[in-house]
Amino acid sequence: MAATFPALIQPRLAAALQATGISGDLPDGFVPSVDPAQNPQFGDYQTNAAMVLAKQVKKNPRELAAEIVEKFDGEGLTETPEIAGPGFINFRIRKNVLEQRVEDLLEDTDRLGVEEVTDPETIVIDFSAPNVAKPMHVGHIRSTIIGDSLARIARFLGHNVISDNHIGDWGTQFGMILYGWKNVLDKEALEADPVPELLRVYKEVNKLCSEDPDLREVCKAQLVDLQAGDKENLKIWEECVELSKVGLQKIYDKLDVAFDHWLGESFYNDKLQPLVDNLVGKGIASESDGAICIFFPEHEKLADQPPAIIQKGDGGFLYATTDLATIEHRVQEFGATSIWYVVGAPQQLHFDQIFEAARLMGHNVDLQFVSFGSILGKDRKMFKTRDGDTVQLDDVLDESVARARKIVEEKNPEFPEQEKAEIARVIGIGAVKYAELSQFRMTDYIFDWDNMLALKGNTAPYLLNAYVRTRAIFRKMGSDFQGVDHIEITEAAESALAMKLAQYAEVVPSILTDFRPNTLATYIYELATTYHKFWEACPVLKAEGAVKESRLALCELTGRVLKHALGLLGIQTTEKM
Ligand code: ARG
Numbered sequence: 001m002a003a004t005f006p007a008l009i010q011p012r013l014a015a016a017l018q019a020t021g022i023s024g025d026l027p028d029g030f031v032p033s034v035d036p037a038q039n040p041q042f043g044d045y046q047t048n049a050a051m052v053l054a055k056q057v058k059k060n061p062r063e064l065a066a067e068i069v070e071k072f073d074g075e076g077l078t079e080t081p082e083i084a085g086p087g088f089i090n091f092r093i094r095k096n097v098l099e100q101r102v103e104d105l106l107e108d109t110d111r112l113g114v115e116e117v118t119d120p121e122t123i124v125i126d127f128s129a130p131n132v133a134k135p136m137h138v139g140h141i142r143s144t145i146i147g148d149s150l151a152r153i154a155r156f157l158g159h160n161v162i163s164d165n166h167i168g169d170w171g172t173q174f175g176m177i178l179y180g181w182k183n184v185l186d187k188e189a190l191e192a193d194p195v196p197e198l199l200r201v202y203k204e205v206n207k208l209c210s211e212d213p214d215l216r217e218v219c220k221a222q223l224v225d226l227q228a229g230d231k232e233n234l235k236i237w238e239e240c241v242e243l244s245k246v247g248l249q250k251i252y253d254k255l256d257v258a259f260d261h262w263l264g265e266s267f268y269n270d271k272l273q274p275l276v277d278n279l280v281g282k283g284i285a286s287e288s289d290g291a292i293c294i295f296f297p298e299h300e301k302l303a304d305q306p307p308a309i310i311q312k313g314d315g316g317f318l319y320a321t322t323d324l325a326t327i328e329h330r331v332q333e334f335g336a337t338s339i340w341y342v343v344g345a346p347q348q349l350h351f352d353q354i355f356e357a358a359r360l361m362g363h364n365v366d367l368q369f370v371s372f373g374s375i376l377g378k379d380r381k382m383f384k385t386r387d388g389d390t391v392q393l394d395d396v397l398d399e400s401v402a403r404a405r406k407i408v409e410e411k412n413p414e415f416p417e418q419e420k421a422e423i424a425r426v427i428g429i430g431a432v433k434y435a436e437l438s439q440f441r442m443t444d445y446i447f448d449w450d451n452m453l454a455l456k457g458n459t460a461p462y463l464l465n466a467y468v469r470t471r472a473i474f475r476k477m478g479s480d481f482q483g484v485d486h487i488e489i490t491e492a493a494e495s496a497l498a499m500k501l502a503q504y505a506e507v508v509p510s511i512l513t514d515f516r517p518n519t520l521a522t523y524i525y526e527l528a529t530t531y532h533k534f535w536e537a538c539p540v541l542k543a544e545g546a547v548k549e550s551r552l553a554l555c556e557l558t559g560r561v562l563k564h565a566l567g568l569l570g571i572q573t574t575e576k577m
Pocket residue numbers: 126128129130131166167168323326341343
């Protein structure tokens with residue numbers, strides 16, 4: 001597979017710059033940027049190199065652009081470039097080159113033009129990470145969906161990805177849960193459906209504690225016993241964790257999300273004291289007011305903040321201690337060269353601190369805080385249930401599937417029950433994921449069922465429907481795609497579609513630059529609308545000969561790219577809907 005079009009244009013553009021004689025003034029390693037053109041009327045790609053350079057060499061940008069075009073060699077790649085506006089240079093890919101590209105993409109069934117990275121990293125992705133026996137709230141929804149998508153994308157690009165669900169299985173909530181287990185547990189309810197019962201117990205004790213401060217102390221004592229290794233408490237704790245994991249796994253199955261590891265906080269228990277001793281020994285941590293702390297006096301941002309506490313006066317360890325032990329484990333045992341944390345923005349300070357501490361400890365690993373904003377209700381306040389409760393992911397998924405079922409019922413009442421259920425599942429789960437992934441992660445987005453499940457607009461149902469159309473044509477024809485000898489592009493709508501398909505190879509690698517699956521979502525949406533225009537302008541089954549074959553090939557390739565791209569977002573497709 002040849003390189004992407006921008007990657008092919010760039011060296012020729014660099015050569016043209018050199019030939020104009022101005023390259024002596026260029027900064028070392030200057031690579032002119034080549035981007036998709038804003039308006040396809042003027043070309044397929046454009047560069048603003050002439051405008052950028054004109055400033056530096058004090059020339060008129062349009063004149064400089066003319067000089068560059070004069071020297072540009074488009075042989076076997078582009079038509080003669082054109083100059084537009086204040087000095088843009090526009091490139092149009094030659095028709096035969098685009099045709100050849102479509103033929104190549106049809107052959108490249110696994111990668112669809114997307115190259116693997118040349119320097120694969122070992123990346124641990126830390127996402128989802130809910131807390132045992134506490135509700136999995138909307139923050140965990142975002143983390144789970146974004147993290148899973150990033151894992152899929154990084155893996156496809158050839159990185160060695162290790163997904164790790166760092167569940168909160170050793171937190172202070174266990175004081176209340178232990179007390180609740182011993183005093184207010186409904187055994188029958190637990191056996192019937194453990195997770196809601198554990199939640200109920202946690203909530204009830206939480207409420208009792210807020211009314212009675214003495215009870216809070218009783219719960220704390222339970223926690224201390226647990227941490228000191230009390231046999232009974234350990235046994236209850238183990239059972240709670242196991243039950244919770246089974247409940248969580250059910251949600252992950254619905255979401256089609258999998259982890260390589262579930263190394264929760266408790267996994268690091270016996271590593272914490274040695275870690276603290278080591279940090280004190282090295283002078284990285286020190287005692288302050290009875291606690292062991294890490295101060296960051298040299299750090300621009302952290303110097304004025306409270307220190308990171310890694311051991312309390314009573315000997316207890318904290319969130320930061322576990323996270324430092326976790327980094328050590330990931331670097332030493334997994335050989336991580338990168339760790340990505342997909343966690344809500346409120347934990348910024350925590351991660352700034354542990355990243356800096358890891359640096360002081362000498363860990364040579366790229367640490368990335370992939371943070372995200374909140375999900376809001378239609379009233380622009382925190383997303384809550386009607387009773388003001390935290391929204392549970394499991395309920396959201398079920399409701400979405402139920403709502404999707406109505407769409408299927410309206411469109412295709414005659415489908416067999418089982419098929420309707422399966423299509424509703426794909427649309428319902430896809431809609432929740434797509435609502436998340438089509439937004440930039442830092443944006444607070446509004447959770448709105450009607451928008452999410454609309455058949456028109458930038459939604460999962462619209463995209464799934466576009467895919468279904470690419471498949472329907474072959475069903476109508478009565479055979480699968482039979483291959484094609486030669487692609488022939490005659491209409492503008494065809495070349496626009498071919499160009500979009502070729503750009504998949506440009507989009508996928510760019511997603512990880514700033515961890516933005518939403519750029520992929522935008523691409524899929526554009527591909528679907530471009531396909532829609534092609535569909536309206538170019539009859540397929542009524543066409544003949546090479547034109548028909550080529551159009552069928554474009555339908556086939558569009559279907560493949562749509563399915564693959566949605567797959568990178570963790571969204572499944574359906575053949576009918
Ligand atoms: N359990 C934490 C929470 O719910 C998230 C953990 C994120 N990962 C980590 N390594 N700290 O807030």
